[in-house]
Structures are given as C-alpha cells and as structure tokens.
Amino acid sequence: MSGSSLMDSLFQRSLEDLIKGLRQQLIGEQAFISKALEEICKEIKSTDLSTKATALLKLSHLSNLHFHGMSFAAFHALEVLSSPRFSHKKIAYHAISLSFHDSTPVLLLITNHLRKDLNSTNEFEVSLSLQCLSRIANVDLARDLTPEVFTLLSSNKLYVRKRAVAVVLRVFEKYPDSVRVCFKRLVENLENSDPQILSAVVGVFSELACKDPRSYLPLAPEFYKILVDSRNNWISIKVLKIFSKLAPLEPRLAKRVVEPICDLLRNTGAKSLLFECIRTVVTSLSEYESAVRLAVGKVREFLVDEDPNLKYLGLQALRIVAEKHLWVVSENKEVVIKSLSDADPNIKIESLRLVMAMVSGHNVSEISRVLVNYAMKSDPVFCNEILGSILSTCSRNFYEIVVDFDWYVLLLGEMSRIPHCQMGEEIENQLIDIGLRVKDVRPELVRVARDLLIDPALLGNSFLHSVLSASAWASGEYVEFSRNPLELMEALLQPRTSLLPPSIRAIYIQSAFKVLVFCLHTCFVRGGSIVPSASMDNFPAGVSASASHESFDEISVENSADATVVHGQTHASAPITKASIVNLLNLVELALGPLLGSNDVEVQERARNLLGFVDLTKPEVLNSSVQEKEDSEGKGVETSKIIKLMCDAFSKELGPVSLSAQGKVSLPDGLMLKENLVDLEMICGDIKPPSSYSFSFGSPYEEEKDWLSFSNLHIKEDSEQSNESTSLLAEHRKRHGLYYLPSGKSELISNDYPPAKDPTLQGDINDNTDDLVEITEESLNPKRKPNHGKPRPVVKLDEVDEKPVAMKQPEPRDDSLSSAVRDVLFGSEDIPPTSSRSNLSNNPSSKRKGKEKQHTDPRVESRENVIDRNSSSRRSKDRSHGKERRYRSPKKKNAEERKNTDQKEKEKRHRDHGRHKSRQRAEEPLKVPAQTSVIPDFLL
Template sequence: MAGASLMDTLFQRSLEDLIKGMRQQLIGEPAFISKAMEEIRREIKSTDLSTKSTALLKLSYLSSLHFHDMSFADFHALEVLSSPRFAHKMIAYHAISLSFHDATPVLLLITNHLRKDLTSTNEYEVSLSLQCLSKIANVDLARDLTPEIFTLLSTSKVCVRKKAIGVVLRVFWKYPDAVRVCFKRLVENLENSDPQMVSAVVGVFCELASKDPRSYLPLAPEFYRILVDSRNNWVLIKVLKIFARLAPLEPRLAEKVVEPICDHMRRTVAKSLLFECVRTIVNSLSEYESAVKLAVVKIQEFLLDDDPNLKYLGLRALSTVAEKHLWAVLENKEIVIKSLSDVDPNIKVESLRLVMKMVSESNVAEISRVLLNYALKSGPEFCNKILASILSTCSRNVYEIIVDFDWYASLLGEMSRIPHCQKGEEIENQLIDIGMRVKDVRPKLAHVCRGLLIDPALLGNQFLHRILSAAAWVSGEYVEFSRNPFELVEALLQPRTILLLPAIRAIYIQSAFKVLTFCLHTYLLQNKGTTFSSWSDTLLPGVLSSDFYESLADLSVGNGPSVTVTPGHVSPSSLERNDLSYEYIVNMLNLVELAFGPLSGSNDVEIQDRAQNVLGFIDLIREKVLNSSVQKGNVSEGKDVEVADIVELMHHAFSEELGPVSISAQERVPLPDGLILKENLVDLEAICGDIGLPSSNSFPFESTSYKEEVGNSLSNLEIKEGLEQLNESTSLLAEHRKRHGLYYLPSDKSETISNDYPLANDPMSQDNATDDTNDLLKLAEQSFVPRRKSSHTKPRPVVVKLDNGDEIPIASRKSEPKDDSLSDAVRDVLLGSEAIIRTSSQSNLSDKPPNKRKGKEKQHRDIHEELKENLVDDRNPSSRRSRHRRHGKERRQRSPRKKNAEEGGDNGQKEKQKSSHPHGRHRQRADEPSNVAGQTSEVPDFLL
C-alpha cells in the first residue's frame, strides 16, 4: 500500500500540469477534464496526505472555474485538515470554504478542528480558521465557537483581531445570543488607537445598523467621536452610512452631525468621501437648507468633471435632491439636457430621469414631443427607455397631469410607429384604459386605432402585435365613432393578419363581428320601411332559380312593392357610416362570409369557434330572408320582424358598456347568508345523486347538425321568449350594478356621470422641433414659473377613478415575518440590567472551569461599566460616571420589581432568590414586555 502511494506521489500530475494540459487542448477539453476527474477520484483516496492534498487542490480549481461537483471529497478535506503541515491546512480550508454549506453531512466534524486552530499559537493557522468560519458558520458552529471568538477579540495580534471582528458579523446573524457575550468586546474596539481595528469594527456596525438602526442609537457618541477625530476616509465613509440611518430616527442627532459633515465636504479632496457626504445630506439631512446648498455646489463639481463615473454620481445625487428641492435641477438644467446625448448609456438614463422630474401639467405635451424626437434618433435600448419614461409619467396617479386626452391618444399612436418601439404591452393597456375611463376621448381613440389597423406594415413587427390587439378591441367596442365601418372590416380581415398570434386573431374576428352587428342595426334604424325580401338576390347568389326572380318581380308588381323606399333611404353608392345603403350591407356580409369561411376549419379552437359564430349569425339571417322571399302572393312581414329582432338581440349583447373594475372588488362583495365556502363536499354525490343532467331537448338551439339548426329557424314565440329572458337578465344586471355600483362605470344617462362630456382640447402640433436641446432648456425654465390658468381653456375631461384607488391595497399585501432576535439581544446588552448580562454570560460560558468563568463574569461587569461611561456626553468626561450612576439609580428606583421587593418583605426576598438562580433570566424576562423590538431605545445623554 505504501509502495502504491509512493508511486502515486512520484507520477502524480500537479495543478500546474493540469492547467498546461487544459490549455493545450483545442478541441477535446471536456474529455481531458473528465479524465482528470477520474484521476482525482482515485488519488484522493490515497493514504498519503501529500497525494490527497494535491488531488484536493486540483479539484478545488476545477470546481471554481468549471463548476464540477466536489461534495464527494468533503470527508477527504477533513482528513487533509488534520495534517500538521500548514500547506496542507491551507489547501483543506480553501476546499472546505468552497464546498461546505449548512446541509453538508460532515459539517459537525469540523468543530474540533476549528477550535484547535482558533486557540493555536500560530497566527496564520488562526487566520485560516477564521477565514473559513466566516464562510461556513451555521448555528451550531457559531454557538460552539463563541467563547473562542470572544477571546480573539482582545488578542494583541492585529491581523487575528481584525479577522475575528469580521467573523463576529456572521456569528451574530447565525446565533444572536452570541451578542450577549461578544458585543461589549466589539464596542471596546471602537476606542482602539489602531485605525485598522477601528475600520474593521465600524464596518461590522455599518452592516448591523442596516438591518435595525434604532438598536444602535446608544452608540451614537462613539460614532460621533470617530466622525470628528478620524482622518481615515474609509472609516469616515462607513460612519457616514451609519449616521444616514440614525439621523432620521433622532432629530437632535441630525442637528449635531450636520456641521461636522459639512466641514468634511469643505475640507476633503477625496471624491469618494465627498460623494458620501453629499449623499448623506440629500438623503437624511435635507431639512437643513444651508447644508443642501453646499451639497448642490459639490454636485455641480461632479457634473462638470470629465470622468464619466463622477458625472454619473452627480446625476444620481441630483436626482435624489430633486424630490424635495427641484430648484437644484433648474440650476443645472443645461448640463442635464446635454447629458441626453452623452455616449455613456448610464448617464443618458439618469439625465432622462431628471428631465421627467420636470414634467408638469403645463409642459407635458412639449417635453414628450421633444423626447420622441430623441427616441427616433436613439438606439433601441435608450429609445425604449424614453418611451417607458413617458408612459409611466403620463399614467401616474390615473393620468393626473393629462388635460388633453385627444393629444395623449395621438401620442400613443405615434409611439406605436417608432421603429424601435418594444413597449407594446404598456401601450396596449393604456389604449384600453383611457377608452374605459375617459368617455370623450373615444372618438379620437377610434380614429387613432383605425390608422393602426389599416397599416399592413405594422403587422410585420411582432413587438406591435399587442398594440394591434388593443386597436382591434377599441375599434369593435367603440365602432359607433368609426367613419367608415366597411374600411374597418377590410382592415380586420386583411390577409396579413395571418402573421398575428391566434389569441390576437380571435380579437380581430370578434371586433369584425361587432362592426357587422352595428352596421346591420344602424341600417335597420335608418330604413325601417324596407323589407328583407330584397336581400335574397344578393345574399343567395346562384342559389335561387331565374323563375324565382321572375316570380319575385311579378310579386312586386301584382301585390305591391316588396322593397319600400322611405324618405330616409339613400343611394347605394354611399358608403359612409351615417349613410348606410343596401349595397353597403350586402358587400359587408359577403366580405365577412368570404373571409371567415376558411377560418371555420382552423386548428386553433378559439379562432374556429368565433368564426363559426359569425357564419352562423349570417346563415340565420339568410334563412330568414329566404323564408320571407319565397312567400308568393303574401309577403310575410313577421319574418322581417324576426330578422330585426335577431339583429337587435345581438346588438344589445354587444352594447353593454365596459369599465374599470377594482382589484379588490371580489373581496368586498359580501357573502350571502348561509353560504359556507370551506364546507367539505365529499358527500355531494350522495346528496345530488338523484338529480340528473338536463337532456339535450331542453336546449332549444341545439341540433344534430349545424345546417339543421339554421333550417329549423326560431318561431316568433321563441324570439319573444328570448327577449323576455334578456329583459329579465338585464334587470337583474341593473340591480346588481346598483348594489355594487362603486365597482362599475355608469352607463345610463341618469347615473352619476353624464353623457354630456366636455370636448377634449385640440391635439398638439405635429411640427418637429429644430433644436431639441434649446426647446428642453426653455421648457425647463417655464416649468418652474407659476402659470395663471386662462379663463378660455376648456375643462379637463372626466376621468373615472375607483373609490379605493387602482392599486392593490396595503392591507392585502402579505408582510414577511421579521426576525428581531438579534435586535433584541443588542438592546438587552446596551439597555438591559446587569442581571441579564450576568445570567447570559453564565449560560454561554457554563462549559468553562469555575475560576475562568468567574474571571470572565468580572470582565463582563467591567465592560458593562465602561460602556455606560461611554454613553454619556463626551464633551464632559468628568461627569460621565456620576451622571450615569445617578441615571441608573433613578431607573432602579422606578423599577416595579425593586418596589415590589421592598413592599413585599419575604416575597421580595424570594423574588431576589429567583432572579439569582442560573435560570432566573427567563423568569425575569417573563414579567417584562414581550415585544422588546417595539420598545423605545434610550436616547444618549449627549443629545440632551
């Protein structure tokens, strides 16, 4: 066995050989790596630690760069870790840091190895173990190794102490009870004279304060001292991040730190520290006008710098200032506008955000026009950034800055025609939304959507298909505003619609159905005296014989005219909406039937179903016309009434107005009395077993064949019964809308919103701007000048808003449970009584010998006293101890536990005995408020 291990060692491929071999493989690299992995699997089982460590090193390399699994070597890494050689330990710790995690089965076996190396006299071994512990520590490791970390926090070796301070952060996250042991030592290091120690400690507190800053308010004096005295830029940046979180919690603290921060801004030449000072001022100290003005001056220096990184930071800072101090953007408007044409894409995006912050009700049209010109000249990415900014800004708070909705509908149409536009979903939603919310924009909206539908070039851009879907829906829903329905039907049925997705083509078919129904209904209203027997020669070409046409002509001569032309009848050549003619309707029916014939056999179920519905409607009308036309000697006017009723019935089904519905509408509908939604329905089959399904005879419209259904036309009685049922359902719907009216848009003239809407303003001019930058500069200046509204301007159209807003209510959003165990432990240490500190230290150090435990308890008490001294005013050191002792004495006098003990006599003595018990900490905390996180932190004395 030893000989085999020796041979493996002599002829083993090193990491350098592995890398050279991989670089020489031009094609077969995967095969080479696979062969190397087989060698590693064989070598890592060797009993020789050198062979095993080399195999582990190669495996770590392949895992890091080529992501090969190395979990099979977890136990072998522990074997290498037990080697006394430092080189082997370094390889093992590196492999363990890469592969071990909380679910690693052998993780518990590393505890003794880490404890041994943490207590080693070799500082390099201690550093390796600390580095590994910072990456793999879990709850068990953090709990078991807390005493060793506590000892290392006061070691004289600078390198080891710095790493121990860094490890404390992960230990606190994993095991919050370690705070009661190590926190005081961590605070002690804030007063260390070594800047490296202070930097490490401040970094830890910066991370801790990011989770719950209120718990660290008592340490504000120490951070303030570092802010004033330190000259290390890195330390000052971290302290500024801490104060940025603490200042909003305590106004007196903000007032105290604002001047030192301004001094750093005036004095420092480091751009990193200067930017952090500016960010702290604009984020957390924006109430101090003088500090904000100084910060704006420094921001301008960033904006004028040639370094794009500094310019970007300046724009970010200016964007933050603009939320409360918009004048800062006006002072730097020229730089902001010119940045729209910068080469750096990040700078362009930030400048775009600043431009959108200048948008108001008075200049939204002009700024949008100029930005669209920028979008036309920009690349696809920035073009869509501009479009997204315009859409989000204009739709903010249910279009609160939009006055002219006719202009906005035209703007959405222009956006759709931009070549790089990829905001189809957003434009689709807004086209439908403004149509439902703003009633008087519907004529203009129908005109815009008609322009989109008749353009066949738009069908080739897949990013615009969602927009075309909205245009088709709007055209069908508001067809009464269309000037030429026949042209609309041609656009909806053009051959290039085959490029659309099936779901969108289904919307096209349904919209064409709505247009057809509207035209038939309008024709009936305009030509009430016309009988439908005159349709037969065109609706049924080639079906009826010549004898039938002759008899039809004789019929019209002998028994009166079959086509009665009323004064409202118009010339067939006219194809306008308000002038529907006989030929117009016939051509439309033929066009629809010709286009939908192939679609009735489509593979897509939705398209097939909708196409067959339309064809069935046309066949039903044709059948009624046929039955009406073959009546010789007596033209049946009842058949004409049937056709009119069918058209009226279908038109009524499409005429119900749609409106926005609240997201929480379903939740707010009260449950009927006696309805149990969570009832067990296992016995439902036994209860309802004797109830059979309705037979096919109960459905009057069902038949074995579609053609038979058309042939067996409805009688007058059935039509009347259908209309009665429709009226009944309409009344029920009206009652439901009246009961839950706040979720719907009123559609009746008698309801809250009147039909007498004011006309929208004229759309903006389409003239292109010659100089976009100059226009934006002028607009920026005008946006900050208050304008007096003209008395001649028309009022803003009515925009329907839901009673509870259009967003998900906050109450319905599920908040994730917050773990405050670490914050509770920090507050117990900083603000709790000495008994809590003493009992916690006893429980955490109970595994130590008695003499060492007593020494550590005494050390904890000393640390607690020193921390109390540090929490008072640092400007009066002589009063620290006396003032804090007096404050502590007052707290003890006010303590209800102490008062009860004095009044109760023996009961008080028993209570003291309980609190001194090793487990007395739990009994003591049981009497205190359970919500420790909700208690107000004690304000440091130096703020008083």
C-alpha cells in the same frame, strides 16, 4: 503501504501540471477533466497527507473554475486539516470554505479543529480558521465558538483582532445570543487607534445599522468622535453611512452632525468621500438648506466632469435630491437634457429617470413630446427605455397626471409608429384600459384605432400586433362613436390581415361582427345616419338625446342632415344606406369565405358566426327595408328582432376589473386547492402552450375564449374521457400554425383606403439638442400653472375594498439580533426604549437579581472561564466546582444537583433546536458614555 504512498506522491501530477494539461486541450477538454477526476479520486484516498493535500488542491481548482462537485471529499478535507503543516491546513481550509454548507454531514466534526486553531499561537493559523468560520458558520458553530471569538477580540496581535472583528458579524447573524457576550468588547474596539481595526469595527456596525438603526442610537457619541477625528477616507465613508441611517431617527443628532459633514464637503479632495457626503446630505439632511445648496454645488462639479463615472454619480445624486428640492433640476436642466444624448447608456438612463421624476400634470405633454423625439433617433434599447418610462409614468395611480386624455390616446398611437417600438403589450393594455375607464375619450380612441388599423407598418412588426388587437377591439366595442363605420369595416376586413396571428384575426372578425350589427340596427331598425352618442349636452335643436348612452337603442338619429356635433365641433357623418349595407354584406362574404377552412378553431368559429348572421339578414336587405316590408310568414319581423337582440347583446358597457378582484373572492368551505399541479402537467403534457398573443381585458368573447383555453381545462375524474380529450387537443395543437393563407392571394377587396394619419405630435421638433433645451426650459419649470382648455374627464377607478384575511400581511416580528443589542445597550429586555438606564444601574434590587441570574446562567460561567483561564479547559473548571460542592450540607447538595440536572436538560433542549434564547441578561449594562439615556447627552 509506505512505499506505495511514496510512489504515489512521486509520480503524482501537481496543480501546475493539471492547468498546463487543460490549456493544451483544444478539443476533448471534458475527457481530460474526467480522467483527472478519476486520478484525484484515487489519490485522495491515499494515507500520505502530502498526496491527499495535492489531490484536494486540484479538486478545489476544478470545483471553482469548472463547477465539479466535491462533496465526496468532505471527510478527506478534515483529514488534511488535522495535519500539523501550515501548507496542508491552508489547502484544507480553502477546500472547506468552497464546499461545506449547513447540510454537510461532517460539519460537526470541524468544531474541535476550529477551536484548536483559534487557540493557536500561530497568527496565520488563527487567521485561516477565522476566515473559514466566516464562510461556513452555522448556529452550532457560532454558539460553540463564541468564547474563542470573544477572547480574540482583545488579542494583542492586531492582524488576528482585525479578523476576529470581521467574523463577529457572521456570528451575530447566526447566533444572536452571542451579542450578550461579545458586544461590549466590540464597542471597546471603537476606541482603538489602529486604522485597520477601527475600519473593521466601523464596517461591522455599518452593516448592523442598516438592518435596525434605532438600536444603535446610544453609540452616536463614539461615531461622532470617529467622524471628527478620523483622517482615513474609508472609515469616514462607513461612518457617514451609519449617520445617514441614524440622523432621520433623531433631529438633534442631525443638527449636530451637519456641520462636520459640511466641513468634509468643503475640504476633502477624495471623490469617493465627497460623493458619500453628498448622498448623506441629500438623503438624511435635506431639511438644512445651506447644506443642500453646498451639496448641489458639488454635484454640479460631478455633472461637468469628463469622467463618465463621476457624471453618472452626479445624476444619481441629483435624482435623489430632486424628490424634495425641485429647483435643483431646474438649475441643471441643460446638463440633464444633453445627457440624454450621451454615449454612455447608463448616463442616458439615469438622466431619463431624472427627467421622469420631474413630470407633473402641467408639463407632461411637453416633456413627453421631447422624449418621443429622442426615442425616434435613439438606438432600440434606449428607445424602449424612453417609451416604457413614459407609459409607466403617465399610467401611475390611474393616470393621475393625465388631464387631456385625447392627447394621451393620440400619443399612444404615435408611439406605436416609432420603428424600434417594442412596447406593444403595454400600449395595448393602456388603450383598452382608458377606453373602459374614460367615456369622453372614446370618440378619439376610435379615430386613433382606425388610423392604426390601416397603417401597413404595424402589420410587419410582431411587437405591435397586440396594438392592432386593441385597436380592433376598440373599433368594435365603441363603434357608435365612429364618424364612418364603413371605413372601420373595410379596415377590419382588409386582405393584409392574413399576415396577423390567428388569435388577433379572431378579434378582427368579432369586431367586424359588432360593426355590422351596428350598421344594420342603425339603417333598418332606427333609420337614418349615425350620430355619436357621446357628449349630448351640446347638441343643437332637432337632435334627440336620450338620458342614457349605454346602449345602441339610445343612439340619436337625424334623418335630415349628414352632420353631427361632438364636443362642440361639427363632424361629417357618413349616411348608411341600403346600397352601402348590401356592399358591406358582400364584402364580409368575400373576406371571410376562405376562413371557413382555417386550421385555427377560433378563427373558423368566428367566421362561421358572422357569415351565418349575413346569410340570415341578407335576403331581407336585398328585397327591401325590414321595417317597410313584412311578408305573410313574418320573416321581416323575425329578422328585425334578431338584429335588435344582437344589438342588445353588444350594448352592455364593459367596466375595468381590479387587479385584486380575484383575491377578494373568499374560498368556499370544503374546497381543497392543490399546491402541486403535477397531475395537471401529466394530463396536458403533450399540449403546446397557447399563443403569446392574449386578450386580457373584458372583451365580449372573453368567456368563450376562456372556455377554449387549454390552460383552463376542467380535469374530469373519468380517466378515459380525459385521455381521449387530451389526445384530440394535442393533435389539434400539432396542426395549429402550420397552414396560413398566403398574403399575395387574390385581392378580393380594394386596397384604396384613406391614408393613416402621419406620425406627428403637437408640433415639429428640431433635432438640435440646444433647441431641445430651450423647448424644455418652461416644461421643467415647476412654478408654471396648468392651463387646459377643458376640465379633466372622469376616470372610473377600481373599487377599494378591504383585503381579505388571506391577503393581509403578517405583523412584523422583532428581530432577535436587534432585541439582543437593545438588551445590552439599554440594560434590560423589560425596560422600554424610552426609559432611563441610569435608574436601572442605581437600583440595588436589579443588581442583586442580575447577580443571581449570572450565578445560575451556564453561559456566564463559560464566559468567565474564557476570561480567567490560562490553558485549562472548561471541563476542568466544572470538575473543580464539583469538588467544592462535596463538603456542603446534604440539603444544599440535593438542591444544587437538581438545579444542575435542570440546567443540563435545558442546554440539551436548546442544542436540539439549533439555538437557545437567553432569558436574562448576561452582564450589567455597558458603562459607555452613551448609556445614561437613550438620547445621548451631547445632544441634549
């Protein structure tokens, strides 16, 4: 066997050979790796530890760089770890750190190996074991090895103590009760003069303070001393991070530390420390004006620096301080605006966020005008960043900063025409949402929608097809606000719509249905030309205005004139005559006739519905007016009633639906909802997902579309019917999208439409950056008062109801780690944070109880054994205690035996749960200066 092992190690390929072989494999690398893995699997089973270690090293390399699993070698790694050679231990610890996790079966076997190496006299072996413990520690390892870590925290070897301090953070997280053992010694290391140990301790407290800073307020004197005395930039940065968390909790602490931080701002030359001082001032000390002005002066140095990294940090600090001090941006507006044209994309995005943070109701139009100009000449990525920022800022809190919705709807239309725009879905949502919420904006919305419908550039951009669907929906839903419904009808039925996806063409057809019903109702039922029904308060005499404007029956009609007044302005209104209605019906037949054979069921159904309505009404229109001629059979009266009924069906106003509406619906009793929808996936597995173009707002046909949606199919209990329907739907989805009408087919309708409005905003914008700075000088001035010509319209908000029980967030529970820290620092779990700990330390009864609890606490015994022992184990201590108890009285002996039995059962129960919670403190309160009260003395 020894000869075989010797031969294996002699002809074994090393890690260097493996790497060279991989580099030589131009093709067939996987085959080479597979062969190498086969060799490793054989070599790792060798009895020779050198052969096994080399195989483990090669396996670690393949796992780290080529992501091959090495769980099968877990036990072999422990075998290599048992080797007395340091080189083997190093390989084993490296492999264990890469592959071991909480569910590794042999994880419990490593405990004794770690304990042995933690007690080793070789500082490098101790360092390896500490490093491995920081990577793989779980609850059991942290609990069992806490005494060893406690001992190493006071090691004379600084290299070992630094590693032990670093591993404490992992031990605290996994086993919070270790705080009661190790925290005092960790605090004592804050007074260590060695910069490496002090850096490690401050780093640990910096991480702990991020989770619960209030628990570490009593340690403020120690941190203050380090801040004042330290000359190490890294330590100062960590202490500043701690004070940035503690200062907002105690104003007196902020007052005390502001001057040392200002001294660092004035004197330090390190950019990293300077930026951390700036961030601490602007985030936690913003109430001190002098400190803020000093920090802003240093930020300006960052902004004008040639280094893009420093400029980015300066913009980031400027954005943080702008939340409370708006004047900072006003003083640096030139740099901010010019940064929008910087070559670094991160700087451009940060400056964009800074500009958007300054947007308010009085400057939103000016800033949006400048940003849209930048979007037009920017690359596609930054262009969409700008558009997305404008959309999210203006729509925040139900458009609270938008005062003029006519302007905003016009802005949405102009944003849609930017060549690189890819924000079609968000623009679609906002166009529909504004139409549902704001009644006064609907005339302008219909006008902008008509301009978008006839713009040929939008048809070629697939990202903007959703904008066309929103425009088509708005044109049909609010057709009564249109000045020329005939133009809307031509835009909806133009031949170029064949370029659109079927889901959007269905919306076009449905909107055309609404427009046709409105025209027929206006011409034959009401009689006369169209007068928009919005804003009837300023209508002149002779124009009838009804009390309600929510239905087509209440549209005001004026037979004697072709002019109307909307919002105090005169608009030309095109009269709808019998001839125009006939031409409109012919247009519908020519445009929708070919769609009767469409492969898309939605388009085909909508086209059949509209053509059926045309077939019903066209004969009466050709004969004479429906109101003037009624034959003996009463067909004219029936047609008039049908038009009236269709008009009533479309007249009900749609309202916005709250995002949390579904969550407010209580579940019926007895309803069982499955979390795992595997059954649904099996039934509809062959069905392709629906098109990405969806219409998520309240359209008139939403109920029908939901009925046809494959994702909302009702799963029937009958398996035969479900299989049959699934096969039919799958067959339909395979055919869907394979056939489209060619765009160059016979032009049945004239393309001579009125041109769309040119993409212009409120004025021409100079491309020069210096001119843009002058333009934005007033818009970024927060002292300017808003000046609007008309009051802000009413915006319909969602109903605010109390959330149901199922949606309420659970109350946060006290973190066990923070609880243990407060227990150690404040003296007792039962004492509230506002009480004095000095009273507790002077109370003899509390001391007596503490001694009794220490006497009965097994963890305290183990900790004392760790402190007092030299080389003996805890088992020998337990045996010595047992010998002393032999000579006691029988009663005391029985009582102590019962007590020991109870303690053993409790410890076993705690190990089964992975951790046990300490019911009493393990030691007296720490005798540190910050311990006399919750608020440190030097702040009083």
